[in-house]
Amino acid sequence: MGLKLYNSLTRRKEELKPLEEGRVGIYVCGPTVYGHPHLGHAKSYVSFDILVRYLRYLGYSVTYVQNITDVGHLTDDADEGEDKLVVAARKERKHPMALAEYYTHSYFEDMDRLNCHRPDISPRATGHIIEQIELVKTLMEKGYAYEVNGSVYFEVAKFADYGKLSRRNLDEMLAGVRVEVSPDKKSPADFALWKKAEPNHIMQWPSPWGPGFPGWHLECSVMSMKYLGKTIDIHGGGLENQFPHHDCEIAQSEAANDVQFVRLWMHNNMITVDNQKMGKSLNNFITLKQAFAGAHERLTRHYDPIAVRQLILNSHYRSPLDFSDAALFAAQSGYQKITETVKAVRKRMATAVEGQADKKTANQLKKMREKFEAAMNDDLNTSIALSVLFELVRLTQKLLEDGNTNVGTLNLVDVLFDRLGGDVLGIVKAEYPQAGAADEQVMDKLVNVLIQQRNQARENKDFAKADELRAKLDQIGIVLEDKQEVTTWRTK
């Protein structure tokens, strides 16, 4: 059985059948770079990272495109709307492009720490103004768009399928209109393809309709078309973008090209913080940098970025995830357990007895892999996939307790950790820096000096001194563990 994914368009799980066998093109709505990335970004991009990783694990050749929105996006639906980047730039007294650059770096930095693979292509909206103008021209030629006062609007009434993704009809939408409607529009539901820029507007480009800037939804249509073709296999994004953003993308693209735009739509659900929507005004808005540093009043400690990743994988991408310090703390503990187990296996491999893998164990491992794949094939059930990883942890610890477990067996275990925990889930690392970087080596030697002193005290039965040393190290975040032969250390 192959991979099944839930298609928001048909509202069913469907077997993935790419247009071109063995190759998958994916477009995911990327961030608007006007602030540091937050927990919501993490949920979305970790979810799609898992999709890409699993497809590659299955042997697909994947082209993963994720845009960077560095222009557009009015702050509201009325004509008076201002570009979010421009608003933020004015606050920080920087050029909008400088700001976009700064936050683009911040975005990639945090995604790297979450161990998300970089997209194959990260196209910028400002780098595709020409293509966007071309698409607007096409839509005007085909009669789907009209110009008024230097702005161009898409005439929703001309596109019969409008709203097919979110399953809304025009009447409902009109009844729900809450903002002031531009007098230029023929219908309140029409949306802007190109906006006229006032002379003092910084971000503007020449166009057949005068100076202006592209509308909110245009970039995704244009860039996905440019890099993945007129029909793409998978388009992903946050649930909140389903309407109007994705429905507008469909309208523009299909009106222009007369072919299906996206075969399979995927939407990840949202994050709440302590059961409330995360919002800047609610004092529960947590950026990833704050979470990693523990620099937020709702957090009791700093968290490993991979613990954040693990918390996200603990639930399903289509379920809402409630974020809390307690939940993150639990994820951190679980992650530590996995990490320590993997490290222990790798260490033991150097000293374990030679031999072929034990058949019974090999069989257990094979079953785990099958269970893991079955879970992932069922619309990426990472929660079950993760539980399989914990089964592997338990089995591994038992194997490690048995001093006779041979290298062949341990090697099979390590491979499974690498493939499932590493390649697919991205929570097991190929290498842990304990003995890697120069600083780590110095640190290791330093702590070992203290460990020797303490062990000397223990031999002398001076437990008061031994405990004092341990307590002092504990205070600075170093935990000692007395194993059978040696004492090891780790950071909290």
Place this chain on the structure above:
RNA sequence: GGCGGCGUAGCCAAGAGGCCUAAGGCGACGGUUUGCAAAACCGUUAUUCGCCGGUUCGAAUCCGGCCGCCGCCUCCA
């Protein structure tokens, strides 16, 4: 007002008609181990899935009602 989702142990969270007297993680408690810890291991921790009815031989899973929470309809991952 319209559209959609959710409510499972102390916390997070899978499960979507019989394999469920409900995965997994965290926490807690008891035990093994330890100088004491930590780590690890073993065991215990929901006869029950918001509430009330119904369908069915059988429901956490389907249907109806009620209660509570959330998202979208405006930029937002």
